[in-house]
Amino acid sequence: MSATTPTKGSDGAPVPNDAACADRDRVQRIVLVTGPSGAGRSTAIHALEDLGYEAIDNLPFSLIPRLLDGPPLGRPVALGIDVRNRDFSVAALIELIDGLTRHPDAAPEVLYLDCSQDELLRRYAETRRRHPLADTDPPAEAIAREIDLLIPIRARAEIVIDTTHSSPHDLRREIGNWFAQGEQTRLSVSIHSFSYKRGVPRGLDMMFDCRFLRNPHWQEDLRALDGRDAAVGAYVAQDERFGEFFERVRDLLLLLLPAQVAEGKSHFAIGFGCTGGKHRSVYVTERMAEALAQAGWQVSKRHRELERRAGGALAAVQGGRT
Numbered sequence: 335m336s337a338t339t340p341t342k343g344s345d346g347a348p349v350p351n352d353a354a355c356a357d358r359d360r361v362q363r364i365v366l367v368t369g370p371s372g373a374g375r376s377t378a379i380h381a382l383e384d385l386g387y388e389a390i391d392n393l394p395f396s397l398i399p400r401l402l403d404g405p406p407l408g409r410p411v412a413l414g415i416d417v418r419n420r421d422f423s424v425a426a427l428i429e430l431i432d433g434l435t436r437h438p439d440a441a442p443e444v445l446y447l448d449c450s451q452d453e454l455l456r457r458y459a460e461t462r463r464r465h466p467l468a469d470t471d472p473p474a475e476a477i478a479r480e481i482d483l484l485i486p487i488r489a490r491a492e493i494v495i496d497t498t499h500s501s502p503h504d505l506r507r508e509i510g511n512w513f514a515q516g517e518q519t520r521l522s523v524s525i526h527s528f529s530y531k532r533g534v535p536r537g538l539d540m541m542f543d544c545r546f547l548r549n550p551h552w553q554e555d556l557r558a559l560d561g562r563d564a565a566v567g568a569y570v571a572q573d574e575r576f577g578e579f580f581e582r583v584r585d586l587l588l589l590l591l592p593a594q595v596a597e598g599k600s601h602f603a604i605g606f607g608c609t610g611g612k613h614r615s616v617y618v619t620e621r622m623a624e625a626l627a628q629a630g631w632q633v634s635k636r637h638r639e640l641e642r643r644a645g646g647a648l649a650a651v652q653g654g655r656t
Contacts (some may be wrong), residue, residue, distance in 0.1 A: 335385045339472055340384035343624045349362060353437070360438055361438075361441045362401065362402055362406045362407060362410075362411065362440055362441065363410035363411070363441045363442055363443075364401070364410070364412075364434060364441065364443070364608045365382060365387065365410065365411070365412045365442075365443050365444075365445055365513065366385070366411060366413050366415055366430075366431065366441045366442060366443065366444045366445065366471070366546065367379055367382070367412055367413065367414050367415065367445045367447070367580070368414075368415045368427070368444065368445070368446055368447070368479050368484070368487060369416075369446050369447030369448060369449070369484065369488075370448070370449060370454060370477065370480050371416055371417065371418075371454075371480060372449065372454045372457045372458055372477075372479075373448060373449055373450070373454065373497050374447050374500070374502070374505045375414055375416060375494065375496075376391075376414070377416075377502045377505050377506065377570035378412075378445065378447060378495075378505060378509055379391055379412055379414045379428070379644070380506075381392060381505065381506040381509040381598060382412035382509060382513060383436045383512065384411065384506075384598075384600035385510065385513055385514060385600075386409055386410070387409065387411060387412040387513070388407060388409055388410070388411045388412070389411075389412045389644070390411065390412070390413050390414070391413075391414035392415065392416065392418060393413060393416055393419050394420055395421035395422070395426055395427070395559060397423060397435075398413065398430060398434075398615065399433065399437075399501065401479075402437055402439050404439055404655035406439070413597070415427065417480060424483060424484070424517050427487055428486065428490065430488070431444060431490055436510070439515050443489055443493065444487070444491040444492055444493070445491065445492070445493045445512075446487065446493070446494045446495070447495055447497055447505075448488065448494055448496045448497065448498075449496065449497050449498050449556065449564070450497065450498045451474070451477055451478055451481060453498045453499075454477045455473060455474050457560050458473050458477070461471070462546065468644075469654075475534050480559065486518070489634075493512055495508055495509075495512075496525075497626050503597055503598060503649060505600030506597070507596065507597065507598045508577065509598070510598050521591060521594055521599060521600065521602055521631065521632065522531050522600060522632050522634070523591065523601075523603075523604065523626060523631050523632060523633045523634070524601065524602070524603045524604070524607070524633070524634045524635070525601050525604045525605075525606070525622055525623050525626075525633060525635045525636070526538065526603065526604070526605045526618050526619065526635070526636050526637075526638060527561070527603060527604075527605075527606050527607070527608075527611055527616045527619040527635075527636070527637045527639070527640075528606075528607045528611045528615060528638045528639060529599075529607065529609065529610050529612075529615075529638075529639045530543075530545070530579045530607045530608070530609060530610030530611075531591075531609065531610070531611075532611065532639065532642075533639060534605065534607065535605055537603050538603045538604065538605040539594075539602050539603050540587075540590075540602075540603075540604050540606065541604070541605040542604075542605070542607070543582055543607055543608075544606050544607060544608045544614040544615050544618050545607070545608050545609055545614070547570055547573045547574070547575065547576055547579075547608075547614045547618075548569065548570065548573045549608075549614065550566045550569050550570065550611065550613040551609070551610060551613060553569065553582040553611075554568060556613070558622060559613075560616050560637075560640055561612065561613045561614065561615065561617030561618075561619070561637075562612060562614025562616060562620060566613050566616075566617060567617045567620075567621075568601050570613065570614055570617045570618075571617075572614050580621060580622070582632070583622070584622060584625050586628075587604065587622070587626065588626075588629055591626075591631060604622070606618045606619050610639065611637070611638060611639030611640075612639055612640065616640065619635055619637065620635070623635040
């Protein structure tokens with residue numbers, strides 16, 4: 335993948351245009367994402383959304399200036415634009431870009447996603463989707479016509495990313511390199527405790543089985559408590575295998591989480607399961623969330639079975655009152 339920009343510094347690194355450097359407390363940053371159909375516009379829009387941009391796809395041109403009515407939105411906006419837009423024409427898009435550039439409260443940038451004609455044809459053949467310009471023309475002709483149509487827009491772009499040899503992960507990473515916003519780009523880590531008897535939660539990226547640890551359920555004085563209680567935690571931590579297990583999993587996660595950021599991921603879900611989802615998995619989840627937060631990661635936690643029990647208890651109380 336390659337990216338180009340009209341202006342470069344003495345070290346060869348890209349220098350953002352004046353609009354991109356505008357004071358974001360006073361102006362609205364707007365990224366116009368365009369390029370030939372199939373070049374990765376949807377992937378780019380989703381990547382920008384994960385980076386904290388307010389993403390809007392194919393908003394009619396006539397409505398875009400209304401985004402500047404009133405104060406800035408508080409976060410940048412990414413607008414997906416392609417030939418399917420009901421107001422689309424090259425002249426209209428250039429007029430829109432010029433109008434935003436002249437607006438004192440706007441900081442527009444054009445991101446153009448480029449791709450070779452052969453690769454676009456291969457992608458359409460693979461997905462079997464219809465090209466938006468292919469009425470009766472063969473797909474190859476429609477693709478060539480769209481590329482030619484967009485030449486003036488490509489010339490106006492501040493950033494051009496060629497996706498010909500790129501995977502969606504490559505594109506997301508490149509978008510992050512160009513449009514990251516510091517703290518807004520941090521990976522969000524969620525840690526879940528659960529019971530294997532009720533099934534594995536959906537959407538986990540990694541999962542660890544805690545059923546080998548000593549089980550507080552068999553201690554009469556601990557059975558009614560859960561893994562957030564100090565007595566339960568002390569009991570689980572006394573297992574001679576706990577310390578090494580916890581440290582190795584923590585170190586593995588601290589190794590892998592930066593790699594997830596490099597891959598362009600915005601969220602990473604980790605699960606710890608045990609038999610009932612009440613003691614061991616809850617305690618490990620609490621400890622791991624604390625360890626990762628201390629390491630600087632943005633962490634949330636969820637105890638699925640405890641939430642189920644709390645919801646059931648609330649329903650029982652409400653039912654009794656009625």
